[in-house]
Amino acid sequence: MITARYHREIPQRYRLEAGKCVKCGGVHFPPRRICPKCKGKAFETVRLSDEGRLVTFTVVRVASDKFSKQTPFAVGIVELNDGVRVTTQIADVEVDKLEVGQKVKLVFRRIQEDGKAGILCYGYKAILA
Amino acid sequence: MRDVAVIGTGMTKFGELWGRSIKDIFVEAAQNAIEDAGVDHIDSLYVGSMSPGLFVGQEHLGAVLADYLGVNPIPATRVESACASGGAAFRQAFLEVASGASDIVLAGGVEKMTDGADVTDVLATAADQEYEVYHGITFPGLYAMIAKAHMHQYGTTREQMAAVAVKNHRNGAKNPNAQFRSEVTLEQVIGSTMVADPLRLLDCSPVSDGAAAVVVASLDVAKKLNKGFAKVIASAQSSDTIALHNRESLTTLKSVVNAAQKAYKMANIKPTDVNLVEVHDCFTIAEIVVSEDLGFFEKGKGGEAVVKGLTAIECGRIPINTSGGLKAKGHPVGATGIAQIIELYEQLTAKAGPRQAKNARIGMAQNMGGSGASCVIHILEAQ
Numbered sequence: 001m002i003t004a005r006y007h008r009e010i011p012q013r014y015r016l017e018a019g020k021c022v023k024c025g026g027v028h029f030p031p032r033r034i035c036p037k038c039k040g041k042a043f044e045t046v047r048l049s050d051e052g053r054l055v056t057f058t059v060v061r062v063a064s065d066k067f068s069k070q071t072p073f074a075v076g077i078v079e080l081n082d083g084v085r086v087t088t089q090i091a092d093v094e095v096d097k098l099e100v101g102q103k104v105k106l107v108f109r110r111i112q113e114d115g116k117a118g119i120l121c122y123g124y125k126a127i128l129a
Numbered sequence: 130m131r132d133v134a135v136i137g138t139g140m141t142k143f144g145e146l147w148g149r150s151i152k153d154i155f156v157e158a159a160q161n162a163i164e165d166a167g168v169d170h171i172d173s174l175y176v177g178s179m180s181p182g183l184f185v186g187q188e189h190l191g192a193v194l195a196d197y198l199g200v201n202p203i204p205a206t207r208v209e210s211a212c213a214s215g216g217a218a219f220r221q222a223f224l225e226v227a228s229g230a231s232d233i234v235l236a237g238g239v240e241k242m243t244d245g246a247d248v249t250d251v252l253a254t255a256a257d258q259e260y261e262v263y264h265g266i267t268f269p270g271l272y273a274m275i276a277k278a279h280m281h282q283y284g285t286t287r288e289q290m291a292a293v294a295v296k297n298h299r300n301g302a303k304n305p306n307a308q309f310r311s312e313v314t315l316e317q318v319i320g321s322t323m324v325a326d327p328l329r330l331l332d333c334s335p336v337s338d339g340a341a342a343v344v345v346a347s348l349d350v351a352k353k354l355n356k357g358f359a360k361v362i363a364s365a366q367s368s369d370t371i372a373l374h375n376r377e378s379l380t381t382l383k384s385v386v387n388a389a390q391k392a393y394k395m396a397n398i399k400p401t402d403v404n405l406v407e408v409h410d411c412f413t414i415a416e417i418v419v420s421e422d423l424g425f426f427e428k429g430k431g432g433e434a435v436v437k438g439l440t441a442i443e444c445g446r447i448p449i450n451t452s453g454g455l456k457a458k459g460h461p462v463g464a465t466g467i468a469q470i471i472e473l474y475e476q477l478t479a480k481a482g483p484r485q486a487k488n489a490r491i492g493m494a495q496n497m498g499g500s501g502a503s504c505v506i507h508i509l510e511a512q
Contacts, residue, residue, distance in 0.1 A: 009259055030260065036370075056281070056379055058273035059326040060265060064250035067265040075266045077274060077374045085374040087261045100281050111264060123263065 003119055013123035014108065016050060018084060019043035029084050050106040051129060052080035059095045066112055078104055078126050091125040103129040130227040132348035134358040135509065137166025138471040143339035143459030144308040151185050151241040151340075152197045158340035158464075159198050159237050166344035167354055172231035173204040175221045177214030177238035178463035181207075183251045185241050194237070211255035212411060214238060215341070215466025216366075216496030216505030222345045223364045223507075232350050237342035238468070240461035248336050252462070255499040257372040269333055269412065271373050271500040273325035276414035278379035280327070282429070285417060287327060289432030291318035293413035294331050294456055296441055301453020303483040306468075308337055308459030318413075332413040334454075339461035341468040357478040362398075362491075363508035365391035373500045382501035385422040389495075392506040393424075398491065400424035403508070405476055405486045406447060406493040407469035410454040419495055420449060448486045451476060466496035466505060477511035 011017040012030045019031030023040030029048055034041060057076030060067070067073070074090040076098075090098060091109060104126040111123045139161025141154045155176065163171065174195060182188045188207075195205035210217040215238030222236035242248055253262045256271060279285045295315055301307040313331055321330040351358040367387035370376055376383065393399060400423060408423070410416035417431035425447050426434045434440055440449035452458045452472035455465060473492035475481040481489075490511045497504040 056274040056278040058266075058270045058277060058328075059323075060267055060270045061322075061326070062249065062269065062324045063265060063267060064253060065247045066250065070265065073265060075264060075270055075274075077379070087257075087264055087266055087372065087374045089264050100277065121263075125264075 006119060006121055016048040016106065016124065017045050018048050020046045027082060027084050029086065048084055049081040052078045052104060054090070054098070054100055054102045054104055054126070055079050055085065056100060057090060057098055074098055076126065078106070086124070089125045090127070092127050105129040131229060133223050133226045133345055133361045134348050134351035134512070135343050135361065135470060135474050136346045136351050136354060136358045137162045137168070137344040138342070138474050139165055140306055140341035140464070140468055140471055141339050142306045143337045143461055143468070145243050146338040147243060149338070151181060151187065151239055152193060154241070154338065154340040155194050155237060155239040156197050158239070158342040159194070159235055162235065162342040162344050166346070167356060168233050168344060168346070171200060171203065171233050171235045171344065173225060174200065174235040174237065175206050175208050175218040177208050177216070177218030177466055178240055179209060179211050179214050180251050180254060181241070183254070184246050185244050210503045210505070211498030212409065212462045213466060213496045213498035213503045213505045214463040215468070216494065216507065217466070219343065219466060219470055219507060220364050220366055220505055223361055226345055226347055233344060233346045235342055235344055236467060237340065238464035238466055239340040240463040241338050242336045242461060243338050261372055267325060269325040269328050272412040272414055273328045274373065275379055275418065275500065276327055279414060279418060282380050285429070285432040287319060288315060289436055290332055290413040290417065291315050292435040293410060293416045294318045296435060297410060297450050297454040297456040300442060300451050300484060301457025304453045304458055307453045307457050308335055309453070309457045328412055328414070334411045334456050334460035337459035337461040339459055339464045339468070341464045341471055343467055343470050343474065358512055359474050359477040359509040360512055361507060362510045363392040363396035363506070365395060366503070366505045367391070369502050371499065371502045380418065381428065382418055382422050382497070382504065384501050384504035385419055385495065385497065388504045388506040389423045392493070392508055396508045398508070402491055403447065403493050404489050404491050405451055406449055406495065407452060407472050408449055408454070408495045409465070409497045410450055410456050411460060413456070416449065416454065423493070423495060442484060442486055451481065451484045451486055466494070469494035469496060470507060470509070473509045477509055
């Protein structure tokens with residue numbers, strides 16, 4: 001991955017920074033320039049809740065080359081306590097025992113490696129709360 | 130806007146066409162469509178293709194294909210809307226003729242997926258690269274999450290999803306252009322390799338090469354040619370959030386609902402007026418969800434409808450994917466939306482042979498991109 005492309009997402013991946021629309025209060029992750037709800041253009045930076053519940057998930061058994069060494073791994077959509085939803089891996093679990101509705105917490109983890117000579121890429125993964 | 134008709138079609142067989150290039154398969158399909166239409170020229174061409182740059186290292190596809198088709202200097206443009214690229218290309222051709230800017234336009238679609246690219250990675254570019262794909266999700270994975278949510282909310286079952294694959298393979302077995310001309314059993318689907326729980330290999334459309342093309346023309350031109358044609362009575366397109374996690378519902382594809390509403394309004398018909406439909410069954414669960422979102426079945430009843438046979442060719446209710454769908458016919462992504470139009474044309478002009486549905490007067494094609502971030506719907510009527 002090109003380092004500039006990785007670098008500019010760090011506030012979101014490391015610190016869960018989102019944009020809260022000053023006009024309607026809608027929270028958007030990642031931040032946007034235009035609020036899709038009210039078309040507002042002013043935002044304040046807020047940090048997302050790191051706790052939530054699993055809305056749906058799958059176990060990826062066939063991945064792209066970049067992730068093939070990690071299979072099988074669970075990926076799900078987590079609804080955080082502030083209502084924002086994110087797609088994330090669910091780590092440290094027996095993938096066959098996961099259930100919709102389980103409470104989870106986001107933690108900081110390594111996500112992928114950019115080949116042998118590239119950068120290590122970090123971000124959030126969910127673990128059972 | 131003036132009336133527009135489909136006046137000719139051509140397509141390659143779909144499959145693993147290792148000996149043939151993207152240029153070669155597109156030109157074959159386009160040439161056949163032009164000859165079938167019986168026209169001596171085209172005014173412009175649109176080609177739908179999702180990712181020739183990543184699949185075969187070739188962009189600027191409009192120019193490449195116009196050159197090899199020998200139609201320079203007409204305008205030639207590639208249209209991209211992920212797996213809905215073909216449908217979007219057809220829509221551009223429709224709008225160009227409907228507006229009066231051109232009389233005869235070729236709409237094609239092509240994808241060459243078996244040249245060695247990491248197909249899972251290329252297809253994933255249709256999702257949010259930084260906030261979905263970054264975390265390792267794949268396209269089977271995204272639809273698996275829709276499947277899991279649909280099962281959780283409505284009680285849709287493993288067997289109901291498998292029944293979609295069984296039906297579509299049964300139809301595909303009757304289609305000479307299909308990639309898979311073999312039937313499969315419920316047990317084979319349920320016993321196939323797990324790809325992304327709960328979706329298995331036989332829930333997934335295959336990796337395919339293929340090209341398809343149609344000629345669209347003003348109704349005046351179509352009538353003068355004095356041969357079979359089908360009138361385009363609706364063209365609609367809608368968009369939704371790129372990331373699945375940002376949708377209000379994981380079990381309803383809002384782009385499909387919205388495009389369908391617009392299409393029904395434009396054609397001035399109701400879902401019950403439609404005699405057959407080609408839907409975008411990239412995964413078995415997609416056919417179930419879409420059949421509900423198009424208004425053919427109550428929400429949550431799409432799976433049950435397949436098991437009851439309500440979507441089979443011989444059912445009389447609403448035959449879905451008489452061509453074999455993406456599942457059995459194959460899914461060279463950019464070509465898919467055009468191949469759907471070709472199936473409607475064959476059905477509406479009573480040329481579908483053993484796949485022919487009874488009373489085929491009005492047919493719908495639903496083509497979508499990504500996990501439903503874009504949807505293109507067309508409705509055609511027999512003349």
